[in-house]
Amino acid sequence: MPNVFNPMKSDTDLANLINQLNSNFAKLDNEAxxxxxxxxxxxxxxxxxxxxxxxxxxxxxxxxxxxxxxxxxxxxxxxxxxxxxxxxxxxxxxxxxxxxxxSAQNVFKVIWSATATVPLIPLVAVPPDVSSVTVDVDTGLEATLPPAFHAYLQVGSEAYALPHESTNPQSTNTAGVSWSLKASTYVSSGKIHFRLLGQNYSSIADVPSLTVKYYLYQETAQ
Known part of the structure; x- marks a missing residue:
């Protein structure tokens, strides 16, 4: 506690000296x-x-x-x-x-973040449902964690929140191609999995592989 104690002078009378000592000891006691x-x-x-x-x-x-x-x-x-x-x-x-x-407020925190790739969705003769793909990502997280998530589809320099449906996406360079991509989470075998479902609604061209950035969240109060 520097610069807090009051110095005692040699010419201080006894009564004031005792008061000063008591004051300094009180400050020292509070310091504890x-x-x-x-x-x-x-x-x-x-x-x-x-x-x-x-x-x-x-x-x-x-x-x-x-x-x-x-x-x-x-x-x-x-x-x-x-x-x-x-x-x-x-x-x-x-x-x-x-x-x-x-710390007492219940908010979400990011507990997992990664990217996943949806493989090429091939050309279909009879759209829309005969061609679909899924990607399962095992995060290694315990199943007790709530599978809240956000996911974004990356197409070139642009990002779209999922679910997203696009006609004539820039990545195909083919007019008339229509496709959709949806995302969900599910719990299986004690783990949280992330599923992406892609569908090609066109009979004109393949939909190329797509990249998805995703985040899983957990409540801080859990």
Whole structure:
């Protein structure tokens, strides 16, 4: 606790000397449960230990204006808390809508991301359903994870959210070709699988191999 103790002068009378000693020992006693680090102008930049305003035990990280932006603690009920706020917002009092992150808020996190290839969908004589392909991707994730996902079809420099249906796609260079691509997830044998279904509705040309970028999500509260 540098620069906090008040120095005692040799010419101080006994009564004031005792008061100063008691004051310094009180500060030292408080140091055992709360550590405060100050920045320029004696503005607190970090508090570690017992936090003010009954926020429990943990850590507060402040900006240059003395506003707590990061709150890490075990609250009064013994629950772990981690909150992060943008500049100028008090992480200890702001609602969830203003926070960058709150460990108590149930949001999705990305747990798996990869690409998959749908093989060429060949020309069909009688469209649309006689030519379809599937691609199963075993992620190795446990089946208890909810299979929420987003998938995007990549055609050249463009990306389309699935399901997507396209007529005359740029990748075929053949007029009149109509095709569709759909995506789903399912659980089998203790794993989550990702399935892509492609269909060629045309009797004019093959639909070439297609690339799909996909993301699987899990709730943070799970």
């Amino acid at each position: 449960v709360t550590k405060v680090f100050y920045g320029p102008g004696q503005v607190p930049r970090l508090i570690d230990g017992r936090l003010p305003n009954e926020l429990g035990y943990g850590m507060l990280v402040y900006d240059a204006n003395g506003i707590p932006l990061i709150y890490i603690a075990s609250d009064a009920n013994g629950n772990p808390v981690l909150k992060v706020a943008p500049p100028g917002v008090d992480a200890t009092t702001a609602p969830n809508s203003q926070l960058i992150f709150n």
